[in-house]
Amino acid sequence: xxxxxxxxxxxxxxxxxxxxxxxxxxxxxxxxxxxxxxxxxxxxxxxxxxxxxxxxxxxxxxxxxxxxxxxxxxxxxxxxxxxxxxxxxxxxxxxxxxxxxxxxxxxxxxxxxxxxxxxxxxxxxxxxxx
Amino acid sequence: xxxxxxxxxxxxxxxxxxxxxxxxxxxxxxxxxxxxxxxxxxxxxxxxxxxxxxxxxxxxxxxxxxxxxxxxxxxxxxxxxxxxxxxxxxxxxxxxxxxxxxxxxxxxxxxxxxxxxxxxxxxxxxxxxxxxxxxx
Numbered sequence: 001x002x003x004x005x006x007x008x009x010x011x012x013x014x015x016x017x018x019x020x021x022x023x024x025x026x027x028x029x030x031x032x033x034x035x036x037x038x039x040x041x042x043x044x045x046x047x048x049x050x051x052x053x054x055x056x057x058x059x060x061x062x063x064x065x066x067x068x069x070x071x072x073x074x075x076x077x078x079x080x081x082x083x084x085x086x087x088x089x090x091x092x093x094x095x096x097x098x099x100x101x102x103x104x105x106x107x108x109x110x111x112x113x114x115x116x117x118x119x120x121x122x123x124x125x126x127x128x129x130x
Numbered sequence: 131x132x133x134x135x136x137x138x139x140x141x142x143x144x145x146x147x148x149x150x151x152x153x154x155x156x157x158x159x160x161x162x163x164x165x166x167x168x169x170x171x172x173x174x175x176x177x178x179x180x181x182x183x184x185x186x187x188x189x190x191x192x193x194x195x196x197x198x199x200x201x202x203x204x205x206x207x208x209x210x211x212x213x214x215x216x217x218x219x220x221x222x223x224x225x226x227x228x229x230x231x232x233x234x235x236x237x238x239x240x241x242x243x244x245x246x247x248x249x250x251x252x253x254x255x256x257x258x259x260x261x262x263x264x265x266x
Contacts, residue, residue, distance in 0.1 A: 002166045003217040007183035009208040009254045030138015036260050048143040050185040065203040073145040082139040118145045124172040
């Protein structure tokens with residue numbers, strides 16, 4: 001059985017308030033908005049390898065439920081520096097952890113979706129439970 | 131790094147999407163065999179990753195670290211397939227149930243389903259070019 005899966009077209013990121021979410025993903029995280037975003041309640045941001053589709057469930061006939069913890073691991077060059085930038089922008093970020101192969105620090109978008117700042121510093125081949 | 135704004139936190143890419151499960155073996159069979167995704171050879175017994183072509187899906191087990199399990203909401207991961215009807219038929223043969231009919235937005239088709247843990251997925255195929263004429 002093969003479906004010939006080609007890629008992930010987008011990850012849906014549910015938002016309670018689209019304007020607040022646009023400010024967060026576009027200005028605070030600094031992701032580029034896809035100019036082909038199809039609608040005012042479905043705004044796509046590009047994270048280089050995958051599209052984040054920020055959208056409002058309540059205008060798509062279902063109820064908002066946040067993403068579970070740490071769903072989106074966003075790679076940054078320096079977790080501590082990115083954490084400091086977010087905190088300076090008024091976004092609380094959890095303490096940074098070190099798994100032995102990578103650094104991580106969690107925060108939430110304005111709708112409560114958990115996002116992980118992530119940076120793997122160790123080469124593969126000695127991956128512990130990262 | 132292309133496609134990212136200068137402002138912000140310097141996000142470079144999405145390293146993985148965490149897919150929560152209560153049964154790692156069952157989830158690994160689903161993503162590896164039913165969906166047919168390639169398992170990342172750097173996976174370990176307790177950290178299993180699958181590659182989709184552009185982004186990694188990592189199986190996570192929140193209950194093993196004392197956290198509550200909650201599934202990905204409705205339609206979180208849009209999986210691109212070349213032939214949506216065929217992919218849907220094959221998944222149905224494998225016992226996967228779809229929610230409602232395949233929809234047609236005018237530019238793409240989608241079919242909503244869940245993995246064995248209830249994580250919200252969809253098969254997706256955009257058939258129309260973008261407004262500027264480029265293909266998806």
